[in-house]
Amino acid sequence: MVLADAGCDVRLWGRNAQVAHEVTTDRANARYLPGVELPSMTGTTDAAEALAGAQLVVVAVPSQVARATLRELRHLVEPDAVIVSLMKGVELGTDERMTQVIVEALEVPLSRVAVVSGPNLAPEIAQRQPTATVVACSDESAARFVADACSNAYFRPYTNGDVVGVELCGAVKNVIALAVGMAQGRGFGSNTVATVITRGLVEITRLGLELGADAETFAGLAGMGDLVATCTSPLSRNNTLGRHIGEGMSLEEAVVATGTTAEGAKSCRSVLDLATKHGVDMPITAGVVAVLYEGLPVEEMARGLLSRPQKAEGVGR
Numbered sequence: 001m002v003l004a005d006a007g008c009d010v011r012l013w014g015r016n017a018q019v020a021h022e023v024t025t026d027r028a029n030a031r032y033l034p035g036v037e038l039p040s041m042t043g044t045t046d047a048a049e050a051l052a053g054a055q056l057v058v059v060a061v062p063s064q065v066a067r068a069t070l071r072e073l074r075h076l077v078e079p080d081a082v083i084v085s086l087m088k089g090v091e092l093g094t095d096e097r098m099t100q101v102i103v104e105a106l107e108v109p110l111s112r113v114a115v116v117s118g119p120n121l122a123p124e125i126a127q128r129q130p131t132a133t134v135v136a137c138s139d140e141s142a143a144r145f146v147a148d149a150c151s152n153a154y155f156r157p158y159t160n161g162d163v164v165g166v167e168l169c170g171a172v173k174n175v176i177a178l179a180v181g182m183a184q185g186r187g188f189g190s191n192t193v194a195t196v197i198t199r200g201l202v203e204i205t206r207l208g209l210e211l212g213a214d215a216e217t218f219a220g221l222a223g224m225g226d227l228v229a230t231c232t233s234p235l236s237r238n239n240t241l242g243r244h245i246g247e248g249m250s251l252e253e254a255v256v257a258t259g260t261t262a263e264g265a266k267s268c269r270s271v272l273d274l275a276t277k278h279g280v281d282m283p284i285t286a287g288v289v290a291v292l293y294e295g296l297p298v299e300e301m302a303r304g305l306l307s308r309p310q311k312a313e314g315v316g317r
Contacts, residue, residue: 008150056084060086061087063091080112095277111142134220138161168213174238210280271285
């Protein structure tokens with residue numbers, strides 16, 4: 001929708017023929033965007049049709065199926081196309097970021113892969129409410145190409161060369177949003193939420209710096225901006241799933257109740273693995289993993305975070 005509103009000729013590929021027909025004919029997607037009139041675009045279940053001649057290929061699939069999905073499409077992507085990742089996750093088993101997965105699955109150079117991340121809650125964008133975002137790519141001209149393609153009256157892109165930092169912000173903020181939702185589901189208030197968000201940003205920054213990211217990224221739109229939006233909005237899938245967990249649902253029940261993909265529930269384990277591999281302390285992330293997969297009660301997670309040894313505040317601590 002953003003690209004079409006910016007004047008691009010958009011072809012949307014998916015596996016559901018009914019959705020593809022609805023997008024093309026009715027300019028709607030009743031299941032995911034009820035009441036929203038889409039701009040003119042073509043929906044198709046034929047990947048070859050969607051990718052033929054495309055200079056910009058935007059990938060928006062669940063992160064844990066990205067590699068298998070893209071591998072099937074490798075031979076259909078134009079040799080000079082720029083690939084854009086909207087995925088917010090770290091792959092289980094490999095601990096790879098999504099740009100790394102794209103490079104391997106599509107066999108393209110990293111200079112042709114960009115990542116978009118920011119305070120971009122989909123329902124608000126669908127209502128064409130103003131927001132900004134970050135387009136990160138190691139090639140400045142490719143980042144500018146993507147930014148120009150998606151710039152419109154309500155969507156303002158900024159460019160950035162810090163692919164690692166922007167991508168980690170997008171992945172780890174979902175885990176922190178789960179923790180915030182869990183706390184809210186247990187009835188904890190604004191003090192707790194602010195504490196988890198602030199210390200969550202410390203965790204994200206700590207991991208990013210260890211992996212070579214730019215510290216400035218974490219104070220910007222992809223860092224603090226997206227973290228606040230994802231942790232505090234009822235439109236956030238990860239926050240919603242966390243609330244259900246805090247209210248006493250099992251993970252399976254919470255996934256059904258949330259009704260759509262909450263990337264943090266799967267990526268939290270791979271984020272923790274990545275942190276452990278690099279010797280980075282991420283207690284909130286570890287607490288989320290323990291609640292979701294090891295049976296730790298939410299109250300014990302909260303107590304555990306507050307009972308950690310006292311120390312000076314700072315990213316390096």
